[in-house]
Amino acid sequence: MSETNDTPPGGTDFIRQQIRADLASDRYGGRVVTRFPPEPNGYLHVGHATAIILNYGIAQDFSGRFHLRFDDTNPEKENEEYVRGIKEDILWLGADWGEQLYFASDYFERMYDCAVTLIQKGLAYVDSQSLEAIREGRGTVTEAGTASPYRDRTVEENLDLFARMRDGEFTDGAHVLRGKIDMGDPNMLMRDPVLYRIRHAHHYRQGDDWCIYPLYDYAHCLEDAFEGVTHSICTIEFENNRELYDWVLESSGFTEPRPHQYEWAGLDLENAVLSKRAIGPLVSAGLVSGWDDPRLATIAAYRRRGVPPEAIRMFASLVGVSRSGGRTEEDKFEYAIREVLNTEAPRVMAVLDPLKVVLTNLPEDHAESFDIASFPPDVGRDGSRAVPFAAEVWIERSDFAQDPPEGFRRLVPGGEVRLRGAYVLRCDEVVTDEEGAVVELRCSVDLQTRGGSNPEGRRVNGTIHWVSVADALDAEVRLFSALLEPVDEGEEIEGDEPDITERVSPDSLVVVHGAKIEPSVADEALDTRYQFERTGYFWRDPSDGRDDRLIFNRIVALKSTYRGAPDVERSEQRERAAEVKKTGPSVKPQISEVRQAARNADPGLAERFAAYPEAYGISIEHADLLTGSMATVAFFESAIADGADPGAVASWIVTDVRALLGDGAVADLAFTGDALGRLVELVTSGAVSRRAAKDVLARMADRGGDPGELIEDMGLAAVSDTNMLGEIIDGVLAGMPDKVEAYRGGRTNLIGLFIGEVMKATRGAADPKAVRSLLSERLDS
RNA sequence: UGGCCCGUCGUCUAAUGGCAAGACCCCGGUCUUUGGAACCGGUAACGGUGGUUCGAGUCCACCCGGGCCAACCA
Numbered sequence: 001m002s003e004t005n006d007t008p009p010g011g012t013d014f015i016r017q018q019i020r021a022d023l024a025s026d027r028y029g030g031r032v033v034t035r036f037p038p039e040p041n042g043y044l045h046v047g048h049a050t051a052i053i054l055n056y057g058i059a060q061d062f063s064g065r066f067h068l069r070f071d072d073t074n075p076e077k078e079n080e081e082y083v084r085g086i087k088e089d090i091l092w093l094g095a096d097w098g099e100q101l102y103f104a105s106d107y108f109e110r111m112y113d114c115a116v117t118l119i120q121k122g123l124a125y126v127d128s129q130s131l132e133a134i135r136e137g138r139g140t141v142t143e144a145g146t147a148s149p150y151r152d153r154t155v156e157e158n159l160d161l162f163a164r165m166r167d168g169e170f171t172d173g174a175h176v177l178r179g180k181i182d183m184g185d186p187n188m189l190m191r192d193p194v195l196y197r198i199r200h201a202h203h204y205r206q207g208d209d210w211c212i213y214p215l216y217d218y219a220h221c222l223e224d225a226f227e228g229v230t231h232s233i234c235t236i237e238f239e240n241n242r243e244l245y246d247w248v249l250e251s252s253g254f255t256e257p258r259p260h261q262y263e264w265a266g267l268d269l270e271n272a273v274l275s276k277r278a279i280g281p282l283v284s285a286g287l288v289s290g291w292d293d294p295r296l297a298t299i300a301a302y303r304r305r306g307v308p309p310e311a312i313r314m315f316a317s318l319v320g321v322s323r324s325g326g327r328t329e330e331d332k333f334e335y336a337i338r339e340v341l342n343t344e345a346p347r348v349m350a351v352l353d354p355l356k357v358v359l360t361n362l363p364e365d366h367a368e369s370f371d372i373a374s375f376p377p378d379v380g381r382d383g384s385r386a387v388p389f390a391a392e393v394w395i396e397r398s399d400f401a402q403d404p405p406e407g408f409r410r411l412v413p414g415g416e417v418r419l420r421g422a423y424v425l426r427c428d429e430v431v432t433d434e435e436g437a438v439v440e441l442r443c444s445v446d447l448q449t450r451g452g453s454n455p456e457g458r459r460v461n462g463t464i465h466w467v468s469v470a471d472a473l474d475a476e477v478r479l480f481s482a483l484l485e486p487v488d489e490g491e492e493i494e495g496d497e498p499d500i501t502e503r504v505s506p507d508s509l510v511v512v513h514g515a516k517i518e519p520s521v522a523d524e525a526l527d528t529r530y531q532f533e534r535t536g537y538f539w540r541d542p543s544d545g546r547d548d549r550l551i552f553n554r555i556v557a558l559k560s561t562y563r564g565a566p567d568v569e570r571s572e573q574r575e576r577a578a579e580v581k582k583t584g585p586s587v588k589p590q591i592s593e594v595r596q597a598a599r600n601a602d603p604g605l606a607e608r609f610a611a612y613p614e615a616y617g618i619s620i621e622h623a624d625l626l627t628g629s630m631a632t633v634a635f636f637e638s639a640i641a642d643g644a645d646p647g648a649v650a651s652w653i654v655t656d657v658r659a660l661l662g663d664g665a666v667a668d669l670a671f672t673g674d675a676l677g678r679l680v681e682l683v684t685s686g687a688v689s690r691r692a693a694k695d696v697l698a699r700m701a702d703r704g705g706d707p708g709e710l711i712e713d714m715g716l717a718a719v720s721d722t723n724m725l726g727e728i729i730d731g732v733l734a735g736m737p738d739k740v741e742a743y744r745g746g747r748t749n750l751i752g753l754f755i756g757e758v759m760k761a762t763r764g765a766a767d768p769k770a771v772r773s774l775l776s777e778r779l780d781s
Numbered sequence: 782u783g784g785c786c787c788g789u790c791g792u793c794u795a796a797u798g799g800c801a802a803g804a805c806c807c808c809g810g811u812c813u814u815u816g817g818a819a820c821c822g823g824u825a826a827c828g829g830u831g832g833u834u835c836g837a838g839u840c841c842a843c844c845c846g847g848g849c850c851a852a853c854c855a
Contacts, residue, residue, distance in 0.1 A: 012795075039855055074854065131853060140851055142783045176853055186784040188851050197853035216855050239786060240850050265787085265848095277854090318804065320794040322787095325848095329792050332805050342818060378818055409816065418814055452814055463814045534815045562816040590831060590843035621832065621842065655833045655841045690834070691798090739800080749800070752836055756799030759835095768835040 013321035015054070015262055019062060019231060028257045032064030033230045036090070037071045037104075037220070040082035040204075042276035043291040043298045044089045046312065046333075047267045053316040054264070055233055056095035067227055068097035072105045073219045075203040085291070089299035093309050104223050105205050111214050111222055112166065114252045115177060115196060119158045123251050124195060125151060126161040127178045134176070137183070138191050144184035145191045151180065165198055168211045172198050179218075181247065189244045193217055221245040222252065224259040232259045235266035236323060265325025267316075269333065271482040272297035278500050287504045288483070292543075294553055295483040295508050305480065306529055306539035306555035311340040337556045341529060341537045346374035346383060349420065349465040350517040350532040350552075352477055354394035356469065360428065361444040362391040367470070370451055372421040385520040389422055392469035394516045396534075399464040400441060402430060407562075409462035411441075418463040420533060424449040465533045472516035475550035478541065479510040517550065534558065590621055595628035608633055616646035625654040635666040638673030644680040652680055656694060660701040671700040679707035692716040692764040720767040722774065725758070728766070729774055732757045743779055751775060 019032055034055040038044060044052075059066035068090060072078045090097070118124035127134065127148045139145035153161075165175055177196035185191055195218040200211045214222075224232045232245075242261045249258050273279055274297060282288050282296075291298050294305035302312065315336035319328050359366075367390050374383035399410040399417070411417040416426050423445035431440040448455050484503040521530070526546060529539040536557040545551035599605040605627045612623040626636050632653070639649045657666070657676065666673075679700070683693045688711050696710045711717055719725060732754060733740050743750040751772070758771045 017797090037855090041855085071855070077854080134853075135851075138851055140783085143851095144783095145851090173853065188784085191851085194853050199853080213853090215853070220855080236786075237849055238855090239848095240784085243785090263786085270792090318793075320804095322794065324787050324794095326793070329806070332793070335805060338817085347815080347817095376813085376815070376818070378813090407816090420814060422814095424814095454814075460814080462816080465815075531815085531817080534817070558815075558817055560816055592843070619832075625842070651833055651841095658842085659840050694798095694834095694840095742800085747800075752799040754799085755835065759799080770835095772835055 013264075014323065015231065015233060015264060015321060016058065016061065018262060019058065022230070023062070028230045031228070031230055032059065032062040033067065033228055034059050034064065034233060035067035035069050035224065035227065035229050036095075037069045037223070038086050039071045039074065039078060040080075040086060041074070041077040042082060042280055043085050043300050045274050045276070045279070045299065046269060046272060046297045046302065047274045049089075049093055049299055049312050050267045050316045050319065051233070051235075052090055052093055052095050053313055054321060058231070058233075064230075065100055066095065066097055067100040067102055067229065069102040069104060069223060069227065071216075071220065071223070072103055072203070072205060073214055073216070075199060075201040075206075075213060079204045085300065089303070092303055093299065093312060100227075102223075102227060103205060104219055105203060107219075107223060107226055108206065108210055108214070110226060111219060112212075114222060115162065115214075115218075116159065117253065118179070118195075118251055119162060119177075120155060121251065122155060123180050124158070124177055125153050125180050126158050126165070126175050127151070127192075127194075128161075128175050131173055134194070138188065139183070141188065147183050148178070148192070151192070162196075165196070165212050166210075168200070170198055172200055174198060177212075179244075179247070179251075187240055187243055189217065189240050190247070193244060217241055217244045218248055221249050221259065221261075225249055225252075225254045229259045230257070232261045234261060234263055236263045236325070239263045263323065264321050265323055267319060268325065268327045269297060270327050270330040271484075272330075273483060273500070281501055282483075282504070285501050287501055294478070294541075295480045304542055305553050306537070307337055308340050308344070308529070311337040314340060334556050334559075337537070338559060341531065341555065343379050343381070345529045345531040345537055346385075346524075347376070347531045347533050348374075348385070348518050348521055349387070349467055350475065350477070350515055350535065350538075351394040351396050351465065351467050351472075352512050352515045352532075352535065353397040354467075354514070354516050355397040355400060355438065355441065357393050357395050357425070357441045357443050357466075359391045359393070359425075359445050360442050361447075364391055366391040370421050385518075387421065387518050387520065388468045388471040390468045390470045393419065393466040394469055394472060395419075395441075395464055395466050397438075400427070400438065402438065410464055411462075416446075416460050418449070418452075418460045419445075419466045420463050421452050422450070422466065423447070424458070424460050465535075467516040467518050469516075471519050473519055473522060473550055475515045475517045475552055477512040477515045477538070477552045477554065479512065479554045481505075481508050481510075483508045515552075517552075521550070522548075529555065531558070591624045592628065595624055598628050602630070604630065605633065612650075616640075616650065618647050618650045622650045622654050625658075626650060629665075631665055631667045635673040635676075639677035639680070642674060642677050642681075644677035645684055648680050648684060649677060652676060652697075656697055660698065669701060670704040671697075675700060675704075675707060682707055682711065686718055686720070686767075687711065688716055689718050689765060689767055691759060691768060692718070695764055716763065716765045718767055719762050719765045720770050722770070725766060725770060725774055728758055728761050729754075729771065729778065732761060733778065740779065751779075754779075 022028060023030065036052050036055050038048065056066045058064065070083055115124060127150045129137065129148055129150065137146050137148055161175060162177055164170065175198060176194045178192045178194055181190045181192055183191045194215055196212045196214055198211060199213050202208055203210065238261070245261050268274060279291065279296060279298065283291055288296060292300035292304045294301050315333050318332055318336060367388065369386045369388050371384050372387050374385060375381040401408055401410065401412055404412045411427050413427050413430055416424055418424050425443050425445050427441055427443050429442035430438055431442065433439050449458065482505060484500065485505045526540055529537060532538050537555040538552040539555060541551045541553050599609050609623050609627040612618055612626065613620055626632055636649065636653055640646045679693055679696060682688050683690050688696065696707055696714065696716060699705065699710055699714065700707065739750055739753060754775050755768060755771050758766055759768060
């Protein structure tokens with residue numbers, strides 16, 4: 001392990017940071033419980049894989065628990081086959097839920113009880129509108145919704161109706177249970193969300209026990225709470241759902257410590273179809289061979305293709321975790337696969353597109369065998385195999401060129417090339433058919449170079465792979481590439497996505513028949529992953545390549561630095577990306593429309609906005625920020641009432657105070673305007689540095705208190721004594737002689753580092769200006 | 782269009798007010814019986830504009846760009 005003490009285990013992504021903070025504050029009594037909650041309505045894809053790795057990895061890192069919970073609340077889409085498949089995929093990835101296997105449908109009774117409680121509290125009601133009426137009543141993103149006529153049913157009536165819904169008295173859609181929240185909430189999800197619906201459907205686990213089923217937003221948070229999940233991690237599109245998540249939990253009586261939801265961006269991978277809703281149609285239309293078609297990005301497909309699970313784990317750690325995200329290049333995934341396979345996969349030779357070479361200086365019945373190492377020296381692994389050689393060998397058609405492009409290092413007429421592990425070969429004659437196509441090469445080998453020996457002074461340009469014609473095994477090789485044709489840019493903007501089934505690329509699967517492979521593979525374990533030298537990583541297809549059927553999947557091609565032609569497409573893409581990034585400067589005045597509207601409605605605000613710049617010498621922007629509400633105005637005016645400098649106070653309010661505010665208002669602050677005024681005066685008088693005053697302000701926001709007393713308590717009285725500062729500075733500089741040298745060598749931006757260290761040493765109490773000048777004295781002399 | 786969220790090398794991610802870092806890609810080079818691997822080097826970024834600060838990628842504001850939300854799906 002190369003981890004140092006200052007690197008916390010398991011990465012520093014924002015979710016792990018949150019967990020560390022929760023551990024530090026003992027929020028959950030040291031518990032860390034994560035979960036992966038798939039709906040069994042399809043197979044998992046690589047996006048899910050990264051989510052599993054995240055959740056499982058966190059549980060591992062913090063000695064917590066990882067739950068697998070099937071979120072099976074929709075009887076119409078789910079089945080046991082998917083449950084089986086998903087379990088298998090997760091285990092294959094290396095995540096282990098142990099005893100922690102759960103099904104949301106097992107909680108139906110408890111969820112029902114919670115709903116009854118909600119009704120009793122007046123927080124839920126039975127709505128009997130049609131689906132369309134409910135939809136219309138919800139309003140739009142810009143217009144508030146309207147209340148259902150059933151919104152004010154009595155608790156008794158709701159209780160009765162809800163019980164009868166459960167009892168099966170009503171048809172599908174006759175009633176729903178809705179949360180009673182706010183039809184005008186800007187978050188559409190809070191406009192009386194549907195909690196339960198009637199569906200007379202057979203559930204694959206619960207049979208016909210239920211005819212009402214809970215919806216995601218109601219069910220999911222309860223599931224987390226029932227299981228004692230601490231950190232409920234989902235993707236960014238559920239961000240708007242978090243408010244409802246919290247509402248349901250709070251309303252149902254789950255108090256802190258309760259689960260909390262955190263969203264990350266999830267994975268988007270270039271050239272991968274990452275949506276169960278998109279994969280399903282491809283499978284049912286027969287455009288792929290199944291959920292495990294190796295062209296798909298499902299875990300089952302990767303497993304079948306031959307991708308090792310370690311590669312997916314490595315890929316996940318390479319990509320990382322964030323809230324912003326974007327599309328990850330396929331290169332990164334391929335890199336991870338190659339990285340794992342390079343040290344794992346024994347080398348063999350296989351010719352995918354064979355061209356016959358007759359060795360004219362060997363007897364026709366020549367036969368010998370070379371013992372060739374299975375790994376190159378740098379991999380450092382033992383092992384070899386016998387590779388038969390005879391007077392006729394297959395080579396790769398692309399390894400010969402009659403008219404070679406510049407930089408071609410393979411076989412050309414009259415040229416030499418080494419047959420890997422065998423002899424150096426010279427091309428003496430090219431045999432063509434009547435159309436000029438090359439059908440055979442007549443060559444001679446240099447007997448001095450047998451078995452890879454290399455007589456002094458013998459240098460050969462390239463090395464190619466080969467297979468003895470007499471001993472070659474015939475194989476089928478399947479090559480996979482991007483399943484879908486790229487979408488034209490204009491097309492994508494058109495709103496509706498083009499039908500995915502029409503975008504399947506005919507070239508996405510290339511089946512090579514009659515590939516020639518060395519016989520050693522017949523003796524190896526079926527699940528051996530090979531490197532076909534110079535070609536790529538392959539293994540036998542686990543479905544079709546069993547018994548004596550030699551059917552190989554290409555897991556990934558080898559990287560190649562050989563460039564036939566420059567990659568025009570990519571450079572064009574880059575130019576386009578660069579153009580998009582350019583944006584012009586803003587021209588509008590930097591005044592908020594919202595605050596301007598407030599001033600238009602309140603002459604008191606408008607007057608002050610007009611007067612402040614002149615009266616207090618502050619900018620229009622600051623005046624704007626101070627006059628958005630009477631509360632802010634009052635705060636400001638009380639802060640300057642006792643003589644604090646208005647300009648300084650304004651700066652504090654519009655920057656530092658606002659930073660502490662978050663969503664709240666100034667009135668909710670734990671300190672008052674005049675306390676801020678006193679603090680500002682202390683800064684002005686030099687009693688405390690501005691830097692230290694920020695820490696004091698943070699403390700005031702936290703617990704209130706008098707600024708003067710806090711400065712004493714926190715030991716932050718300004719340090720400007722030259723001798724004392726000088727000592728501290730000398731100590732800091734002595735501690736980093738290399739940086740001092742670099743500074744003197746011209747890296748003057750290191751001054752910030754030095755000041756920072758001095759400020760740190762004094763916990764912000766030093767006067768930074770004094771520090772700067774003292775530093776200059778020492779460093780620039 | 783209302784609300785919420787997100788903008789750092791071509792791509793993915795670091796930085797927690799103090800040295801803009803790493804990986805992939807790309808480009809050179811060394812080495813090589815795999816145009817692989819390894820090794821050395823290089824190109825390359827804080828969306829814009831103001832403000833606060835000794836010091837801003839980080840705090841504040843405005844603008845620009847992108848994402849999500851109007852299923853009785855999850």
